[in-house]
Amino acid sequence: MSRLALLEARLLARDWTVLVFAFVFPVFCMVVLAGVFGDQPDDGFGNVRPDDYYVVASLGVPVIALCLVGLPVSLASYRERGVLRRFEAFGVPAWRVVAAQALVTLGLVVVGAVLVLALASFTYGIPSVVYGWQTAVGAVVGVVCLLLLGVVIGLAVPSARAAQAVGLLAFFPLYLLGGGGPPRGVMTGPMADIASALPSPILAITDPWLGEHQFSGQLVALGVWAVAAFVAAVVFARRG
Amino acid sequence: MDGTAIEVSDLRKDYDGRPVLRGVDFSVAEGEIFGIAGRNGAGKTTTVEVVQGLRSFDSGTVRVLGLDPARSRSELRPLIGAQLQTSALPDRLRVGEALQLFAGLAGDVVDWRSLAAVWGLDGMLRQAFGTLSGGQRQRLFLALALVNRPRLVFLDELTQGLDPAARRGTWALIEQARDGGATVVLVTHDMDEAERLCDRVAVMSDGVVVAWGAPSELVGFGGPVAMRFSSSSASVLEGLERVPGVVEVRFDGRAAAVSGEPRSVVLVAAELARRGVEPDDFTVVRPTLEDSVVAMLDGGL
Numbered sequence: 001m002s003r004l005a006l007l008e009a010r011l012l013a014r015d016w017t018v019l020v021f022a023f024v025f026p027v028f029c030m031v032v033l034a035g036v037f038g039d040q041p042d043d044g045f046g047n048v049r050p051d052d053y054y055v056v057a058s059l060g061v062p063v064i065a066l067c068l069v070g071l072p073v074s075l076a077s078y079r080e081r082g083v084l085r086r087f088e089a090f091g092v093p094a095w096r097v098v099a100a101q102a103l104v105t106l107g108l109v110v111v112g113a114v115l116v117l118a119l120a121s122f123t124y125g126i127p128s129v130v131y132g133w134q135t136a137v138g139a140v141v142g143v144v145c146l147l148l149l150g151v152v153i154g155l156a157v158p159s160a161r162a163a164q165a166v167g168l169l170a171f172f173p174l175y176l177l178g179g180g181g182p183p184r185g186v187m188t189g190p191m192a193d194i195a196s197a198l199p200s201p202i203l204a205i206t207d208p209w210l211g212e213h214q215f216s217g218q219l220v221a222l223g224v225w226a227v228a229a230f231v232a233a234v235v236f237a238r239r240g
Numbered sequence: 241m242d243g244t245a246i247e248v249s250d251l252r253k254d255y256d257g258r259p260v261l262r263g264v265d266f267s268v269a270e271g272e273i274f275g276i277a278g279r280n281g282a283g284k285t286t287t288v289e290v291v292q293g294l295r296s297f298d299s300g301t302v303r304v305l306g307l308d309p310a311r312s313r314s315e316l317r318p319l320i321g322a323q324l325q326t327s328a329l330p331d332r333l334r335v336g337e338a339l340q341l342f343a344g345l346a347g348d349v350v351d352w353r354s355l356a357a358v359w360g361l362d363g364m365l366r367q368a369f370g371t372l373s374g375g376q377r378q379r380l381f382l383a384l385a386l387v388n389r390p391r392l393v394f395l396d397e398l399t400q401g402l403d404p405a406a407r408r409g410t411w412a413l414i415e416q417a418r419d420g421g422a423t424v425v426l427v428t429h430d431m432d433e434a435e436r437l438c439d440r441v442a443v444m445s446d447g448v449v450v451a452w453g454a455p456s457e458l459v460g461f462g463g464p465v466a467m468r469f470s471s472s473s474a475s476v477l478e479g480l481e482r483v484p485g486v487v488e489v490r491f492d493g494r495a496a497a498v499s500g501e502p503r504s505v506v507l508v509a510a511e512l513a514r515r516g517v518e519p520d521d522f523t524v525v526r527p528t529l530e531d532s533v534v535a536m537l538d539g540g541l
Contacts, residue, residue, distance in 0.1 A: 007333070007341055014332045081328040089294060089324055090345055091317040 004092070004100035012074075012104055021065045022108045026116050029180065030058035034124050044186040046212045052127035055120040056209045057179050060142065060202030062112030064174050067146035068153065069167035071105045075154025076163035095237065098154075102147050109143060130211030138208055138216050142201025145222040148229035149199065155236035179203040199225035244303075245270045245392050245423040246291060251300035253286060260286050261297070262447035268440075270391075273414065273424040275438035277431065277533055282444040284427045288394050291425075292322055305391060318346065321390035321422070323381045323398055331370030335361055335380055338369065339387065346388035359383040359413065375406030382413050386422065393417055396427040411437055431530035435459075441529070445537050459532045464488075464499040467508055469519035471496045476517045483507045502526070 012018050037050030045053045075098060078084045084094045120126050129135055153170070157163045175181065177191060178200030184192055195203075199222045207216035246268040253261040261283050268274040276284045289295040291302055293309030293316055302309055307316045329338055336356070343352035356362045359379055364372070372380065378398055385393050395414065399407045407430075414437055418424050428434055434441045435455045442452035451458060464487050471477070474491040477498075481489045485504030490497045498508055505524050512518070527535075 003341065003344055007337065010337070011330050011332045078330070082324060083328060083330060085294075085324055086329065089292065089322040090342060091314070092345060 001096055001100060001103075004097060005103045008074075008100050008104040009107065012070075012108065018066075018070050018108070021070060022062050022112045023115050025065060026058050026061035026112050027119050029061050030054055030116055030120060031123065033058075034120075039124070045183045046185055046210065048127070048210045048212075050183075051124040052210065053183060053206060055116070055124050055126060056206045057202050058116045058120075059113045059139075060178075060200070060205055061175065061180055062109050062116075063143055063146050063201045064171055064178070064180070066105050066108050066112070067143070067150040068170045068174065069164065070108070071101060071147065071150035072153035072157070072163040072167045073160050074101055075151065076157050077160035079155070080159045098151060098237075102151065105147065105150070106143065127210060129209050131208035131214045134208035134214050135205060138204035138219060139201070141219055141222050141226070142199075142204040145199050145226035145229065146201055148226055148233060152229045152232045152236060155233060174198055174200060175202075179206055197221055243270050244268070245305060246274075246425070247301070247303040248287070248291065249301040251287065251290065251297055251302060253290065253295070253297045260447055261290070261300075264300070264444070264447070264449055266442045266449050266452050268423060268425060270423050271418070271421070272439040273418050273426055273437050275434040275441035276425065276427045276444060277429070277434050277441055278444035279429075279537060283447040284444050285396055287444070288396060288425060288427055292320060292394060293317075318349075318388055319390055320392045320394065321385035321388060322394040322396075323378075323385045324396055329369040329380075331368060333369045334365065335367050335369065335372070336365030338380065339365075339383065342384050342387045349389050350387055352387065355383055355387060373406070374402050375409060378402060378406070378410050379413065382410070382417065386417060386420075390422055392423045392425070394425045394427070397429065398426070399428070399430065399433060407433070431528065431533055435529040443533050443536055451536055455529045458536075459502075459527050459529055463527050463531065463535060465502050465505055465527070466525040467498040467500075467505060467522065468525070469496055469512075469522040470494065471517070471519065476512070476515060480508060480511065483511055 034051035034054040037054065039049045039051045041047050041049050078097065084097055087097050088094055117126055149170070153163055153166050157166055177195040178198050179202035184195055184203065187195060196217060200218050201222070203218040204216045204222055207213040207218065244267055248264055248266050251261050251264040252259070264283065264287055276287065278284050286295060290297045291304055291309060293313035296310060304316055305319050309316050339352040339356055339361070343350055343355070353362070356365060359382065361380060361383060364376065369377070369380070382395070382398070385395065398414070399410050402410060411433065414424060414426065426434070426438060438455060440452060440454050441458060442449045443458070444450065471491065477489050477491055477496050480486060480498060483504060484507055485501035486498060486508065487501070488499045500508070509522065
């Protein structure tokens with residue numbers, strides 16, 4: 001597994017589009033949005049400073065981007081081109097390759113989040129964590145759920161191009177409605193309802209970190225989506 | 241082992257109720273290059289995937305190196321190498337990384353740098369897979385199929401899409417693999433390749449093996465052997481039709497054409513010599529394996 005994960009990490013390091021998505025895009029979102037909305041506490045942001053909100057919210061951006069686009073494209077490409085079959089013919093089951101890709105995606109997510117915090121510490125500052133371990137739970141559940149969803153997309157679609165299309169279609173609503181764009185407090189009722197049903201890792205992190213809730217209500221949605229994604233992943237994996 | 245690498249008997253498999261293999265029988269001796277030929281959809285790839293333990297089957301018996309691939313896949317895995325029909329490597333993976341990775345997965349039984357040197361890959365170790373030519377890719381695939389020093393190698397459409405020079409280069413590599421002690425199972429559409437390389441060939445059609453044997457035995461299905469030579473008179477041909485194995489004798493005023501079974505060639509030549517006829521343009525045209533396979537498949541054998 002470690003051999004495969006190292007190889008996957010090397011291959012990803014040669015793909016500049018993934019690196020931009022993992023490291024540049026979240027930082028860009030944080031710098032722009034935190035700068036636009038400023039540092040005055042606002043009702044729409046749950047009475048926290050908007051720049052604090054976007055610093056923390058930007059931690060979820062690499063999770064969504066890498067899990068819903070990077071991972072499925074890579075996995076679907078392996079299936080489409082017969083790379084998984086080559087590994088299987090060599091006695092390496094497909095699930096190990098998938099697990100290695102998920103592991104590397106997780107590593108990139110962590111590095112992306114560290115970069116966001118590093119830049120924030122020099123610019124807007126890092127807000128203190130109100131509910132520590134609850135934030136960790138939100139992050140873990142959010143990442144696991146999104147990784148599972150990424151695997152499902154990668155196993156379900158016929159090609160890398162289709163994975164990119166489906167991944168981007170999933171990315172934008174989840175990013176914009178899931179806390180990466182406007183905060184939940186300024187959304188209309190129907191939009192807020194839709195947002196609460198989405199598997200948003202952003203809200204699962206921002207709610208406890210900024211003290212909105214100890215446990216984000218988003219954990220329920222994430223749990224339901226994770227279970228559904230796990231079942232779907234098993235079904236698609238058995239289908240081949 | 242009794243010298244048999246693969247024994248397949250009455251192998252059957254359905255996909256969603258559609259029979260793909262309908263009672264496949266063949267055996268492969270250790271140390272030979274065994275070809276599996278046939279049209280698209282004949283069941284060739286499914287057969288070799290079942291034999292490798294990559295696919296399940298519904299009924300029949302399969303023994304590979306004395307093992308049941310369905311039950312002993314993990315024991316069989318280190319003993320076989322494979323080039324699959326539709327498989328690739330990540331475009332950004334370098335040749336050296338691929339060799340190192342698969343050698344490591346195989347337990348480093350072969351030094352991957354030595355393997356690269358043997359297969360002429362040492363000059364392209366830092367080259368990405370996506371930048372390799374077709375011939376270079378096949379060279380790499382062949383090296384990867386041998387990275388665990390297998391006793392049995394499966395090569396599925398290895399030379400498909402290669403230019404003639406690269407194809408001939410790959411043939412030499414396949415023979416090199418066999419000379420190194422491996423038994424080779426070669427799935428191919430290319431009858432020229434099968435005739436040139438294989439010790440024996442199984443011809444599959446519609447999920448069954450319709451014929452198998454040495455290429456020289458199979459060419460008999462392609463029709464009679466044709467003999468031609470110049471002659472100024474039809475009189476020298478009189479009675480040739482009674483030579484054993486001769487099917488037809490024709491004369492067009494300048495040349496004679498005799499057709500018959502392969503054994504008739506020597507007998508016709510001997511009869512001509514006995515009559516004092518020694519044409520210096522006596523030519524024999526044998527049907528090719530491709531003629532034979534097409535005849536077999538079109539004939540519904």
